[in-house]
Amino acid sequence: MQDKLINRLASLHITWWVLIGLIAWFVLGANAVEIPSFSKGLSSMNEILVRTWLICRGGDHLLVLCWFFVLIVLAAILGINMAACIYSRLMRSQNGRWPLKLWVFTAIHLLFALVMVLHGLEMFLGHKYPQQQLKAGQTAILDSSWSITVHEVKFINDPELLKLKGQEARRTISRDRFDMQANFVKISLVSNNEPVQTGNLRMLAPMSHGGIHVILRGFDYGPKGLTARIRVVKSFLHTPFTIAYAMLIISMLIWFLLKIRHAPGELPA
């Protein structure tokens, strides 16, 4: 009875239809971004943890909330289907020979499940602090124990470029007009009034201390002078996620190599 249920849950038909459902749902979401209220809802989701968003702001963005709920349901069905599939494979392994190809195939699914779980955990674990706009000498208090102090905002290129937005910025701010190495923000990460780390933040080069990541989102130039947009995120999942993702890719590569090795004379692609 139990085996019958697991076999049903492990059905490839479920996988097939859920995959189609997820594709349709993501396409719908990508197109719904054109709706201002939906787009605003997504932006608010990016600002804070999804856990906090669901409690505090979800009710204000019902369209996004419904879309997100269906996404979670579809992902949960796929997760159950995958778990049943892996379980039935493991059960089968006890009855007979298990070639390397099958091990790798199962590893791919386990790693994919792990990547999805880490994706899910990122929505609920850690903390996202609101983005700060700071100039040299300013301090932002993040919570009762953490704060950041900006010592210097150095921008050696033409600051007028920072006033450009969207496509105009993409067209104008070229590599020789924005030096990512030379432009930096010197900050200190402070815990209980004690600086725990001081360093330079650059674009796409954050500063990390334990699970705290300080990210430079950009520079701004306006009436207040030169300011830096800084975001602080507390998450321990970045490294495990990167490792799991890389292992997933490697396991797929091994599976491919095993497949072509088992069938000599076939495609090297």
Place this chain on the structure above:
Amino acid sequence: MPALYYKIIIAAAFFAYLSSLAAFRQEWKSGVRFLSCLGLVLTLFAALAGWVENVRLPVYGLYETSLHMALVLGLCLESSAHMPALAGPWFPGRIIAAALLVLAWTAAGKFGFDFYIYQSLTVQLFFFLRVAAAGVALFAFLLFATAWANTFLKKTKNDSIVIRQALNTLVVASILFLSSELSGTLWCMRGYGDIWHWSANFFKSAALFLLLMLPLHVPGRLKRNMANPWVGMICTLLMVLAVAVP
């Protein structure tokens, strides 16, 4: 390098491919091999010249996308040219590669905007691997189309060998696409502090990955009904179009 030089190299690669098609029709085997290899080498030369001139890998844009998709498709076609079972996509593949070169020729030397974030290798790899994945997916599309043509038009049995190769190629496309996604994730972590961002681009990426996974998860009953080539053709074509027309 002036745009005119790129135009000349790409035009030469195009005519080499056309000549190889003519040689194929005339059954001049050594000529086919030489001319198609010449076309590929010229395409590679144009691509490398662009990399060196811009000091970066290719990014999105009509010229760079079409040129690099033609290059990857050409590499796939050449690497499988010695396998009789995979001879099917050779002729249509060369036509598609030549068509991509025509597209590249119309915008020769017009590289994508030199945005400052291209100083980061992670960002460059994100675009480069994605275009490479689309090129391999295009080859997979040709293999699925060959399997369909062999089965339905020639009224032969289920062409399982070609379907298997198409699925293997799809795995390669998926590996390249996931590698691009990993680069994108690193970009997102360093630029936003998140693994995932709730935005249209991320939804599109997820949909594209699932599209690549769909032909690998066709249920048995549908497989027996020969849905495999159709599913593969539709999914790979949609993936290629989504990358080529972002």
